[in-house]
Amino acid sequence: MNNLNRKTANITTKLPIKVVQFGEGNFLRAFVDYIIDRLNTDTGFNAGVAVVQPLNGGLIPLLNEQDGLYTLFMRGIKKGNIIDENRLISCIQKAINPYSDYDGYLALAQEESLEFLISNTTESGIAYDPSDTGFDSCPSSFPAKVTALLYKRFQHFNGASNKGLTIIPCELINYNAETLKGIILQYAADWNLGQDFMAWIEEHNSFHNTLVDRIVPGYPKDDIESYEAKLEYKD
Numbered sequence: 001m002n003n004l005n006r007k008t009a010n011i012t013t014k015l016p017i018k019v020v021q022f023g024e025g026n027f028l029r030a031f032v033d034y035i036i037d038r039l040n041t042d043t044g045f046n047a048g049v050a051v052v053q054p055l056n057g058g059l060i061p062l063l064n065e066q067d068g069l070y071t072l073f074m075r076g077i078k079k080g081n082i083i084d085e086n087r088l089i090s091c092i093q094k095a096i097n098p099y100s101d102y103d104g105y106l107a108l109a110q111e112e113s114l115e116f117l118i119s120n121t122t123e124s125g126i127a128y129d130p131s132d133t134g135f136d137s138c139p140s141s142f143p144a145k146v147t148a149l150l151y152k153r154f155q156h157f158n159g160a161s162n163k164g165l166t167i168i169p170c171e172l173i174n175y176n177a178e179t180l181k182g183i184i185l186q187y188a189a190d191w192n193l194g195q196d197f198m199a200w201i202e203e204h205n206s207f208h209n210t211l212v213d214r215i216v217p218g219y220p221k222d223d224i225e226s227y228e229a230k231l232e233y234k235d
Contacts, residue, residue, distance in 0.1 A: 004233045006067040011090050015048030016113035022142060023120040024051045024059045030072055031214040032118055037091045048093035050108055054121045054142050060097045068092030071235045073227060086230060102138045109152035120170040128183045134191055143183040154197050164204030170212050177207035
């Protein structure tokens, strides 16, 4: 049985990076990436995802081993019918650990096609960290990393009004987007990034509060053989 990757799965299409996704855990991969993957196949959305590991330890090496591919199993009831199906998710084009590849992370700011920033960094992820005093090296907090990315994008595209992002945090706190925006503006002020940048954040980036969830069980280690038996590759 072949290991799962784009060669063994015969997937040659490369998608433009439209989404930067902070978080590589089960929830985003089984919810947001599933939606993007369906939009790609069903509507021609043509969106590639660049996944960013928000913490120093995470799943990025596993994702990279499989070229961003993974299998999503879905069980439940849909329109009164029991479903038990699986889908190969292929929208992830890059997976980056900013702690070991900070330049690669900042380079995402130059992606022409980038439109969205989506996150799920746990309820404690949207928080101000006073120890983040700049971005010459990778900041520790999620909002500081976003500030660095947005500032690099602002610089690279000379503050173009059409290069702002639609920012959709999925952390389960009240007013998650408003809170994130406030912290980004605080870092912009702390780091003396200028009024033009702060105005660009306010006027040309949109922040959307959300309350979203999906039932996503953990890895089925106690029943893994029955899942693997349904596949023609090793995932």
